[in-house]
Amino acid sequence: MRWTKSLITTLRDNPGDAEIDSHKLLVRAGLVRKTAGGLYSYLPLGMRTLEKIKRIVKEEMDRAGALEIVMPILQPAELWRTTGRWDTMGANMFKLRDRAEREAALGPTAEEEVTDLVKGVVGSYRQLPVTVYQIQWKFRDETRPRFGLMRSKEFLMKDAYSFDRDAEGADRSYRTMYAAYERIFARCGLKAVPVQADGGDMGDSMTHEFHVLADAGEDGIAWCEGCGYAANLEKAGRTPPPADDGPCPPFEEVATPGAKTIAQVAAFMGLAPELFVKSLVYSCDGKPVMVCVPGDRDVNEVKLKRFLGAKTVALADFGAVLRATGANAGFVGPVKPADPALRIVADSALRGAAGRITGANKDGFHLKNVDLARDTSIPAGGYADLATAAAGDACPNCGKPIAVKRGIEVGQVFKLGTKYTEAFKATYKNDKLEEKTMIMGCYGVGVSRTLQAVIEQSHDKDGIVWPASIAPYQACICLLDPSAPDAAKVADELEQALEARGVDTIIDDREERPGVKFKDADLIGFPVRVVVGSKGLANGGVEIKLRREDKSKTRIVPPSGAAETVAALIEAEMRG
Ligand SMILES: [Zn+2]
Known part of the structure; x- marks a missing residue:
């Protein structure tokens, strides 16, 4: 190829919206051009690398025995209604109507679509196990598209789905895909590490994410040098010792005008943030719940969702906070909220906490000398691990202090069990002609994201340093x-x-x-x-x-x- 015929246009200046190196280099090196926010066109150079990554993914999927298919991007709403995800996917899903007013979505993923497909094709145990995959464009209506291809509205994904007769078979399929993923990322020149992730309503240790460690990563990863434990911070467990602070004088009100955040109130009162109780009101399946964590911690919504067994968890709106507590966010606390029936739960590090500062449920005021057991209605069973792990916490595996690293998720392997196959009645006949439900797994590789992750991991001050396997x-x-x-x-x-x-x-x-x-x-x-x-x-x-x-x-x-x-x-x- 000759440069003069190749449509290569490099740029001297960084694009104005680029926050991370790989995004700057993608555009400056002439691999992609922005069409609109979160939407990119691939120029010939970018296309060459994308195709090379696709080829590696295909080769490894084929080697693992997976079969390539392709399914429509435009997915009818009925498929999503079968599992209830039409409603729970939320605003991230692009929804539209055709001229006959039939609702559809631009696929963000395809569990429903593939289960419906396989149900119609597979009838006998002789056809199982089977793993199918596609490399297809996916869509997500991001609130804030950013970081180039990392968080875009349209992205290329390889999604594979395994269907097995039984749990042992599903285990084998999972391990086969896990091994294929290790080879895919290694062949792309990426150091991607498997990390335990949250299985959502599927339960524990059913899923691994593959992360590329990079400071620009959006995910926090709990990392133990001692034993190799690696888990997404969303999931990483903590077992904090109870506070057991001992007795304290009766609580009293303190005026804290204008000081709303823990940092502001701590500075105003001249006390350490750890002595504060951070209280937030969440809407959990539509009902208000107050969640208390130590002042220097964040509420972990994934853990909260699991603890409450809730389908949806989100910060309550302003009106709901006021109705539940009698105050605005920043001044709410677990002592005598306006709604005496308000459910309150707390992080286990607050068990036995006393002499603490909380919001007073009265704008402009806080309470000091709060003893959670004495002064609040939090039940004994209302304490759980509800805060996000932080550097220095004890490793749940070996007890050594963990570090927190940043990661870019490039792939995920997931055991789905029968969630989708039950909803779709995707069954097969076993050798005794009995009707059995297929057991499923799903496996994704962010193909376009992998392209950028390689750049993030492999560049210097002069530009990109491509691995030979996927260089344009x-x-x-x-x-x-x-x-x-x-x-x-x-x-x-x-x-x-x-x-x-x-x-x-x-x-x-x-x-x-x-x-x-x-x-x-x-x-x-x-x-x-x-x-x-x-x-x-x-x-x-x-x-x-x-x-x-x-x-x-x-x-x-x-x-x-x-x-x-x-x-x-x-x-x-x-x-x-
Ligand atoms: Zn450890």
Whole structure:
């Protein structure tokens, strides 16, 4: 390929809306262009890498015995109503109507669609187990699309679904996919670590997420160096010792005008945030519930949802807070709320807590010397692990202090059990002709997100450093004087020799200064750069350099041996 025919446009400046390096580099290197907020077009360079990732995903799915299918993006509402998710998916799902007023969604995922499909196709145990997959565009109506392809409204996903006869089979399918995922990410040059995640209403340890550790990641991960425990902070368990503070004087009201947040009140009263009780009113399946956690902690909505057995959990609106407590957010607390029947639950670190500061359920006031057991109606069974783990908490596995790292989720494997197959009555006949429900698993890889995660994990101040397996081109020949016939001939022959050896090659044949070409080659991040110029040829060779190596580390090779050297370098890079 010739640069002058390749529609490559690099940008000198970072896009104004880019907050993280990989987003800046995606746009600056000319891989994608923003069409609108959360929507991107892939330019030829980006398309090449996307296709290479897709190929790796397909090869590994096929190797694992999964069968490729493709299902419509436009999914009828009836499918989603069968499981009740038409209502519970919330505003993240794009919903629309056709001309006959039939409701439909742009698929954010396809559990319903695939269960309905497989139900119609599979009837006998002889057809099981079966795993099907598709690589298809998915949609999510993000409140705030950001970080380029990381949190976009439209994204490419590989979604696979396994259907098994029994639990042991479902275990095998899960392990097969888990192993395939490890190979997929390794082949993409990604260090992705499996992390325990929350199984939602499916229960514990039924799911792993694959995360790329990066400071720009949106997910927090509890990480134990001691035993290797890794869990999404949404799930990471804590077993805090009870407070057992001992007796304290009766509570009294303190005026805290204008101080609403824990930090503000703590500063106003000159006390540490840990002495405060943070109280928030949630709407849980439509009913108000007050949740109390230590002042320096956050309420963990996933744990709250599970503890209450609720389907939906969200912060209550202003009116509901006022009705339940008699005050506005910032001044609410567990002592004598306006609604005496208000359900109150608390984090287990607050068991036996006394001498604490809480909101007074009266705007502009707090209470000090609150003893939760003495002064509130929190029942003994109302204490649970409801706060998010933080660095320094004891590892639930070995007790050593955990660290908190940031991660980008690039894949997830999930045991679904019979949630969907029961809803759809997706059954098969066993060898005794008895009707049995299929057992399901689902497995996703964020294909477009993986592309960006690789950049986030592999870049430097000059640009992207592509792994050879998914680089848009593996080698870039910087032709320094395109009009000099000797150099152009060497470049052409080298390109042909490289392509013959399976090395994707582009010749930078632009009439540009060498500095511009080197900068662009570094920005786009081709794994190998070969400099071909008349001056170098007169001195006996072409200059070969790996992108990931230091600038000083170049090899001068005679033109006749260049293809072999480059091919050997690429092969070594592919092996990692
Ligand atoms: Zn541990």
